[in-house]
Amino acid sequence: MLTFERIWGERQDHVAVEIDTLIIAGWAGRDAAAIEHHIEELEAIGVPRPSAVPLFYRVSAGLLSQAGQLQMLGPDSSGEIEPVVLSLADGLWVTIGSDHTDRKAEAAGVALSKQLCAKALARTLWRYDEVAPHWDSLILRAWAVIDGQRRLYQEGAVAALRSPADLMQRYGNTATLPSGSLMFGGTLGAIGGIRSASRFEMELEDPVLGRKIQHAYDIAVLPVIA
Secondary structure (H helix, E strand, C coil): CEEEEEEECCEEEEEEECCCEEEEEECCECCHHHHHHHHHHHHCCCCCCCCCCCEEEEECHHHEECCCEEEEECCCEECCEEEEEEEECCEEEEEEEECCEEHHHHCCCHHHHHHCCCEEECCEEEEHHHHHHHHHHCEEEEEEEECCEEEEEEEEEHHHECCHHHHHHHHHCCCCCCCCEEEECCCCCCCCCCCCCCEEEEEEEECCCCEEEEEEEEEEEECCCC
16 A cells, blocks of 8 residues: 655645556657667666567556665666656546666566566655646656765656656557556666666656655665575
């Protein structure tokens, strides 16, 4: 069960939510050159090219986590910030998450690698209808603590990614998602290349309405025993 603070208009409330369907949209950029850059980024660490773009990966909903620490097997995983759309009984809501991925396993199979790691999720929701008119103005940022140094890891407008409306239409041929479904909406290229970190911090900024969603988590590396 996940818990959220929902903010819309001048109102807010708290809800407990059970998610039964988790979808991760991969290769979800709008710009072909940007997609190619991300594909090359992953090829550099041994990940094969996708068969099509975008792709929709079904992953266990039990992997979703709002914890402040995620445990990962071995040192070869890394986070990536994504906009997230969540469907509840009263409509669509927006937050951010990190599609934390085992990069070593990703070289063997992208779908497999996505199933191996918990997916971090923030605790704040905005009503999608409130941000949809200025969706392309929203800004994603992520920082990674690498070798003790906090570094800007990703930054850019969500305009670089396909809109939620586009992704939902491509996934289910509909303008929404079934209640209880959650979709990760793609990511931006990593500044300086994909690499592991001991901590991952992320935020979604709405410069039009003057607010932010923020979340962070530490990565605890578990030993790999042969």
